[in-house]
Amino acid sequence: MPGLTIGDTVADLELETTQGKIRIHDYVGDGYCIVFSHPADFTPVCTTELGMMAKYAPEFEKRGVKLLGLSCDDVESHKEWIKDVEAYTPGSLVTYPIAADPKREVIKQLNMVDPDEEDASGNQLPSRALHVVGPDKKVKLSMLYPASTGRNMDEVLRVVDSLQKAAKHKVATPVNWKPGDPVVISPSVSNEEAKQMFPQGFETTDLPSKKEYLRFTQA
Known part of the structure; x- marks a missing residue:
């Protein structure tokens, strides 16, 4: 292979x-x-x-x-x-x-x-x-x-945490993410779906493009 x-x-x-x-x-x-x-x-x-x-x-x-x-x-x-x-x-x-x-x-x-x-x-x-x-x-x-x-074994452990979190929730981990930090919601999840999936709420970053794709939450 x-x-x-x-x-x-x-x-x-x-x-x-x-x-x-x-x-x-x-x-x-x-x-x-x-x-x-x-x-x-x-x-x-x-x-x-x-x-x-x-x-x-x-x-x-x-x-x-x-x-x-x-x-x-x-x-x-x-x-x-x-x-x-x-x-x-x-x-x-x-x-x-x-x-x-x-x-x-x-x-x-x-x-x-x-x-x-x-x-x-x-x-x-x-x-x-x-x-x-x-x-x-x-x-x-x-x-x-x-x-x-x-x-770097700290990095190996970090990516395992990231992979497992992404597999469990429809999220991704941003740059320099560490366990406990906010994650980003997948673009495939609509805002309405996000409200149901993340009742704790999420924060949408205001960008010049006005596209609401950068949404942070805790998961």
Whole structure:
């Protein structure tokens, strides 16, 4: 499935992981799942990332979100490396599975290949890619970072909150939104519908165009 992107269904692949064999669709279940790749085990940025993901795991669990790591290293490498990851982030255990993809088949299916990064043998490495997969097994959001840039777990948590709020209400989250901030009402919702859907009220921003499309509310 080259080019996997938002709206695409994730292939129901069988994966070898640090917690045994899993199928992606079974693992996602009825909730959300963050599938995230890293270039290689025993590397500095990846160690900080997976340690921080372990630290944030309880927050994701509160939101019904599972975690699934992935790289092209084998399972035994992952298991040894986890000791370093946990040592770097004391008190945070890696409770999520990390999948092994030594043949590079999974990273190609999930569109997680970094064209600029290779190992010592000239094999392609995964990018710092991240897909948020919904209960319908479709990609809801994707992030793609180069090997040199570690991901921000506060931002990953924020986008999960945004996605789940948008799925529950007919709203979207504006720039720099954080949980507790006002949201905007979808343009597909008329003012009359908005009055029914948001009895707490909403505020329409007065714009030069006089078009009433920028409406804020709490949800």
